[in-house]
Amino acid sequence: MKNLLTVTNLTKAFDETGPVVDGINFEVREDEIFALLGPSGCGKTTSLRLIAGFERADRGSVAIEGKVLESPEDHMAPQERGIGFVFQDYALFPHLSVIENVAFGLTDIPKHKRNVYAEEVLCRTGMGDYQQRSPNELSGGQQQRVALARAIAPKPKLVLLDEPFSNLDALLRETTRKEVRSILKKAGMSALLVTHDQEEALSFADRIAVMNEGKIEQIGTPEEVYYHPKTKFVAQFLGRTNLFHADATGGSEVSTSLGLMSLNCNACGKVLCSIRPEHLTLEEPAGQPPEEVGTVVAREFKGHDITYHVELNDEKYLVHTDNRIIFEPGDAVVIKPLESAVILEGGN
Incomplete structure (x- = not known):
């Protein structure tokens, strides 16, 4: 399977205490859901922000389909990277309706066609009946699907998901997770999920990179990292073990x-x-x-x-x-x- 995203020796430090992201390497393949899994403070969200273009890399590079987006010498603006982003708090515009939120980023589509296309994307995410509502009239799970619709509407090559289910209760988190995975797979989109939740990563991702103190300790399928951990940290972080x-x-x-x-x-x-x-x-x-x-x-x-x-x-x-x-x-x-x-x- 062809690689879409390639992260090479990516490194970032904010002060002299040492790098928050320390020389990580991984690839996200076409039509793959990949997860960065690790405890708070391990560098996974900073990695996501480097890929999105919200932070500058000290060393290493980020490339999509071989085109370098980020390196110490190169920095492409976030809006030019062809990447969708779903924030932890969804970041919907409260003064816009659901359909206006989704249509907002469709700048490459003629203005008179944006709402038609936005409606189509909302229907694919199960939110077609809610297009005229404002975000504050929606449940957490519904806001999550609108945020996803807004992210995938411009047809990005890659969707980044920053702890997207953490604000939902346990039952809604599980059902929304299944729905979002199904939507991404049907759309044929690659996605990179950041999470500290082991069950979420194991059930949602095709492959997982387990991070600890700025480094990646193991990459593999959910079965590989769970049943065949390489390190003590991976064995203990992914569940109870002897x-x-x-x-x-x-x-x-x-x-x-x-x-x-x-x-x-x-x-x-x-x-x-x-x-x-x-x-x-x-x-x-x-x-x-x-x-x-x-x-x-x-x-x-x-x-x-x-x-x-x-x-x-x-x-x-x-x-x-x-x-x-x-x-x-x-x-x-x-x-x-x-x-x-x-x-x-x-x-x-």
């Missing part, structure tokens, strides 16, 4: 306090491993040595599944099971791996 050290002897298995466990690759020496709670299960002891028998110290019933906290050899493990596997605090249990453990870079 971390443990082990001494590998060169093969793809390692002896642990949980017994013999397979690894995702061959390894030698002291390694740091991660295994997700849902990749473990619990069984009643059946003749295992005492050092392999743990104790349930707590459980969290969640309806469709249960999270157990198990203590084993002074270590605590999290285990997710379905609701048919029932143990009580104080029960003796054996933890059984269902999948391989993942070796993390860094080792400590």
Whole structure:
């Protein structure tokens, strides 16, 4: 698939404390939804602003279809980049109607045709019946769709989404997320989402770049970054996980306090491993040595599944099971791996 956006060694510092964005590299492909995921202060919003043209880069470059938009020597104005932007607060003009908001940026279309085209885009986003309303007469989800319609109406090559669902309640956030993804896919548009919400990135994006302290630690599909994290930060940021050290002897298995466990690759020496709670299960002891028998110290019933906290050899493990596997605090249990453990870079 052809690359649309190419970000190369992009770097930005605002003072002498060091770069906020520190030499990041990634590409967004045609018809792809890409997410920059990370905690507050990791540099993801600054990266988005550099791509949009709201900030100047110290080093590196931003290019679309090979044309450089941003570098220390080049700076194309935001309105000339062919990029749509959906702000966190939607930034709709309160004094304009819905259709006037969408038509506002259609400067390349003859004036007498702008409302006709704006109406067409509003219908595609499910807002055709609301075109004469003002923004303050709309719900948060409706404002979100109007903001998206305004962003995609000029047919940009790329749409940037800055935490666009964070102001919505949990149920509306989920439904709006699905609607926006469907709209972007039907329009055949590429999008770059910035978010700190792991579930949002995993469910919305085709690929994810996980950021930490100005750097990208891993890029991959949602399945790749979740099931095969490269670093301790990625493993912990993308969900609950169990971390443990082990001494590998060169093969793809390692002896642990949980017994013999397979690894995702061959390894030698002291390694740091991660295994997700849902990749473990619990069984009643059946003749295992005492050092392999743990104790349930707590459980969290969640309806469709249960999270157990198990203590084993002074270590605590999290285990997710379905609701048919029932143990009580104080029960003796054996933890059984269902999948391989993942070796993390860094080792400590």
